[in-house]
Amino acid sequence: MPQADIGLIGLAVMGQNLVLNMNDHGFTVAVFNRTVSKVDDFLTGGAKGTNIIGAHSIEEFVAALKHPRRVMLLVKAGQPVDAFIEKVIPHLEAGDIIIDGGNSNYNDTIRRCEYVESRGLLYIGTGVSGGEEGARHGPSIMPGGSPDAWQHVKDIFQAVAAKADGAPCCDWVGENGAGHYVKMTHNGIEYGDMQLICEAYSLMKAVGMTPAEMSEAFAEWNTGELDSYLIEITRDILAARDPETGQAMVDVILDTAGQKGTGKWTGISALEMGMPLTLIGEAVFARCLSALKDERVAASEKLRGPKRTFKGDRAKFVEDIRQALYASKIISYAQGFMLLRAAAAEYGWNLNYGGIALMWRGGCIIRSQFLGRIKDAYSKKTQPTNLLLVPYFRSAVRKAQSAWRRVVVQAVRLGVPVPAFSSALAFYDGYRSERLPANLLQAQRDYFGAHTYERTDKPRGEFFHTDWTGTGGDTTASTYTA
Numbered sequence: 001m002p003q004a005d006i007g008l009i010g011l012a013v014m015g016q017n018l019v020l021n022m023n024d025h026g027f028t029v030a031v032f033n034r035t036v037s038k039v040d041d042f043l044t045g046g047a048k049g050t051n052i053i054g055a056h057s058i059e060e061f062v063a064a065l066k067h068p069r070r071v072m073l074l075v076k077a078g079q080p081v082d083a084f085i086e087k088v089i090p091h092l093e094a095g096d097i098i099i100d101g102g103n104s105n106y107n108d109t110i111r112r113c114e115y116v117e118s119r120g121l122l123y124i125g126t127g128v129s130g131g132e133e134g135a136r137h138g139p140s141i142m143p144g145g146s147p148d149a150w151q152h153v154k155d156i157f158q159a160v161a162a163k164a165d166g167a168p169c170c171d172w173v174g175e176n177g178a179g180h181y182v183k184m185t186h187n188g189i190e191y192g193d194m195q196l197i198c199e200a201y202s203l204m205k206a207v208g209m210t211p212a213e214m215s216e217a218f219a220e221w222n223t224g225e226l227d228s229y230l231i232e233i234t235r236d237i238l239a240a241r242d243p244e245t246g247q248a249m250v251d252v253i254l255d256t257a258g259q260k261g262t263g264k265w266t267g268i269s270a271l272e273m274g275m276p277l278t279l280i281g282e283a284v285f286a287r288c289l290s291a292l293k294d295e296r297v298a299a300s301e302k303l304r305g306p307k308r309t310f311k312g313d314r315a316k317f318v319e320d321i322r323q324a325l326y327a328s329k330i331i332s333y334a335q336g337f338m339l340l341r342a343a344a345a346e347y348g349w350n351l352n353y354g355g356i357a358l359m360w361r362g363g364c365i366i367r368s369q370f371l372g373r374i375k376d377a378y379s380k381k382t383q384p385t386n387l388l389l390v391p392y393f394r395s396a397v398r399k400a401q402s403a404w405r406r407v408v409v410q411a412v413r414l415g416v417p418v419p420a421f422s423s424a425l426a427f428y429d430g431y432r433s434e435r436l437p438a439n440l441l442q443a444q445r446d447y448f449g450a451h452t453y454e455r456t457d458k459p460r461g462e463f464f465h466t467d468w469t470g471t472g473g474d475t476t477a478s479t480y481t482a
């Protein structure tokens with residue numbers, strides 16, 4: 001008789017920890033790994049004394065699974081996922097479920113979902129966030145794919161997921177690639193949150209604060225509306241000392257950021273969908289700029305800026321930075337949810353926005369009190385078209401606005417780059433503008449390319465062309481295909 005409730009392939013640390021987490025919650029898990037020796041290493045190591053079943057071949061692995069079989073992959077994203085799908089399919093039967101828990105691109109998940117369904121099976125692509133710790137003690141889990149599969153994994157996933165205010169940080173996201181899309185957007189927002197914190201740090205540094213003083217400021221911030229995992233770890237990071245040199249740890253770390261690509265994917269998707277995801281875009285570009293270390297070092301000797309002398313009240317400025325960070329964060333999440341709405345329309349997903357906020361509320365890197373507010377906003381009967389219009393956020397931005405503007409002005413004066421703070425403010429001012437200068441832009445397009453324009457005094461959808469130079473005649477860009 002097959003014993004296992006679920007099988008997991010891929011015994012790297014995330015995989016091992018998720019298996020141990022499932023075991024703790026009373027589920028029997030079968031495990032397999034490409035390098036088979038790792039199965040035995042796990043059984044005699046971390047999994048010793050558990051009910052975990054080790055398999056030494058795909059056949060043995062599948063034979064251990066109860067029906068419908070649930071096969072979860074936690075292998076390297078990309079080709080290895082396709083390879084394992086091909087390996088397991090011949091051993092599965094109609095109604096069995098393949099689950100990809102890796103960091104797959106949502107386009108791959110859409111393709112795989114269609115393929116696996118065409119073979120009579122069910123597919124789930126799920127985001128799992130929270131790193132190794134999260135996998136062990138409660139990650140945020142964002143599943144999407146074949147809707148019929150959800151009922152068969154719900155109990156396991158919700159049991160092992162993090163809990164926020166008692167509710168599991170796991171719910172059904174939507175069809176085919178929706179789970180991985182939401183996970184990608186989570187990572188993009190994470191890029192934005194981290195960049196905002198880095199800009200706050202950079203301003204604190206510019207006004208002469210020591211890392212220890214900064215750590216105290218972050219500790220205080222963490223007791224209020226900014227209460228979140230990332231603020232908390234920043235507090236600890238700034239307090240840490242390098243055992244080798246005795247200096248603050250942050251001061252000995254090279255200022256070049258790495259990235260694995262999910263922020264970039266979020267930006268690409270936003271560009272494809274025509275959504276102004278400016279803050280996350282700036283966060284990705286800030287990492288790119290940081291990576292040009294040698295060029296920056298050379299340029300720093302040649303390109304001059306203002307002297308970094310701050311004359312104001314430092315404590316007041318720190319409070320201004322806190323408010324600028326909060327307001328910018330609201331913009332970033334408003335933009336993130338704008339992207340999700342556009343993606344839902346593009347891909348035909350019926351996204352549950354309150355559920356998404358709840359999934360991000362605990363377990364994952366962007367977990368925060370703040371996400372509880374977003375969940376509340378989407379739990380109302382009428383869904384907001386934009387988070388910025390929800391009374392709570394509208395008033396929070398109104399309250400923080402003066403401080404936010406002061407910070408951006410001060411940063412410009414000091415010559416401290418704050419692309420996320422300032423682009424968030426530019427977005428806010430743009431979004432609340434009844435009229436933007438795009439009238440001039442349309443005129444320019446019409447002037448050089450006869451692209452036509454609509455008029456303020458005529459119904460939308462009627463297009464006009466002006467012969468700006470007296471030599472163009474009536475020909476417009478829509479008259480011919482160029």
Ligand code: 2AM
Nearest residue numbers: 010011012033034035038074075076080
């Ligand atoms: P391994 O232990 O045999 O290297 C994370 O790297 C997980 O993905 C590991 O379980 C790893 O298996 C697996 N993995 C990495 N590359 C793979 C590939 N090309 N094919 C199958 N599994 C792979």
